[in-house]
Amino acid sequence: MKRLQLDDQTRVLVLTGAGVSAESGVPTFRGMNGLWEGHQVEEVASPEGFAADPELVWRFYSLRRDGASKVQPNPGHHALARLEAALGERFLLVTQNVDGLHARAGSRRMLAIHGELFQSRCEQCAQPFADAHTYFARPLPTCATCGRAIRPHIVWFGEMLDPAHLEQVYRFIDEAGPKLVFLAIGTSGQVYPASGLVDAAHAVGGKTWLIDAAPSEGYAARFDELVIGKSGEVLPPLFFGP
Ligand SMILES: NC(=O)c1ccc[n+]([C@@H]2O[C@H](COP(=O)([O-])OP(=O)(O)OC[C@H]3O[C@@H](n4cnc5c(N)ncnc54)[C@H](O)[C@@H]3O)[C@@H](O)[C@H]2O)c1
Ligand SMILES: [Zn+2]
Structure with a gap:
């Protein structure tokens, strides 16, 4: 079993995706086959989709809020929180997940680059706020300040990431x-x-690892080390030994 070797100079950057939450019972994107109730995921996760049918989009995110509020962080999330506690400012977690499970496991040095399921924002005023409400039918929420639609605080297909996060x-x-x-x-x-962070890591001379239950071939070829396994099972021994 491989073990991550860290000295007191090592800095660890972690990128997580939907696979880390799979063992908690949150379906991965590929697990949904790119479809939701017969809709292309782009239809429920794009600004065009929201403009065309906000009720459908809110129903999709309301189901995801319901689902995510019923699940728990798994040993993979906990191992990452424990690694952060050991490394302090030499650790940064970048997650593509919106489910909030890393934060619930105790991760703090974390950037949710694709947004947060339990936040919403006015499409005009843009300041995100905590929101666990579900909207399965009209009336849909509107902004008390400007009257425009309230939308999920999610980075949709075709939208830019927060430049402050990338910086x-x-x-x-x-x-x-x-x-x-x-x-x-x-x-x-x-x-x-x-997906480009692995190349940025190599460009500064860093070491790169991919840990995945069923790695994508092309992506895996870009890493120095490959660990095949479920994150909840392989992360604790990889970080802390048997
Ligand atoms: N939990 C969430 O918040 C969530 C869920 C689905 C999709 N999304 C969004 O959809 C997009 C999908 O991209 P992605 O790359 O994150 O997900 P993806 O679905 O494209 O890929 C998931 C990866 O996880 C691997 N995997 C599955 N179970 C695993 C396990 N137990 N342990 C380790 N690996 C496992 C799969 O082999 C696959 O390579 C992202 O933008 C993300 O924001 C988020
Ligand atoms: Zn507003």
Whole structure:
């Protein structure tokens, strides 16, 4: 069993994807076959889809809020929180997951680059706020200030990531240089720019690991090390030994 070797100079950047939450019972994107109740996922996760049918989009995210509120973080989430506690500012977690499970497991040095399921924002005023409500039918929520629609605080297909998040990630990579260890966990590497972080890590001389139950071939070829397994089973011994 491989073991991650860290000295007191090592900086660890972790990218997680839907696979990390699979053992908690949250379906992965590929697990949904790219379809939701016969709709292309793009229809319920794009600004065009929201403009065309906000009720459908809110129903989709309301079901996901219901689902995510009933599940618990698994040993993979807990292992990452424990690694953060050991490394402090030499650790940064970048997650593509919106389910909130990393935070519930205790992760704090974390950027949710694809948004947060339990936040909403006005499409005009843009300031996100905590929101666990579900909307399965009209009336849909509107902004008390400007009257425009309230939408899920999710980065949809075709939308940009928060530039402040990206800046923080690239600053962490640059400051780490060859002391960087980059771990991608439970992600298929199909969504840019998250999928490009492995190349950024190599560019500064860092080491890269992919940990995935069923790695995507093309993505796996871009890493130095490959660990095949479920994150809840392989992360605790990888970080802390048997
Ligand atoms: N939990 C969530 O918040 C959630 C769920 C579905 C989709 N999404 C969104 O959809 C997009 C999908 O991209 P993605 O790369 O994150 O997901 P993906 O569905 O494309 O890939 C998931 C990866 O996880 C692996 N996997 C499955 N079970 C695993 C396990 N137990 N342990 C380790 N690996 C496992 C799969 O082999 C696959 O490579 C992202 O943008 C994300 O924001 C988020
Ligand atoms: Zn507003």
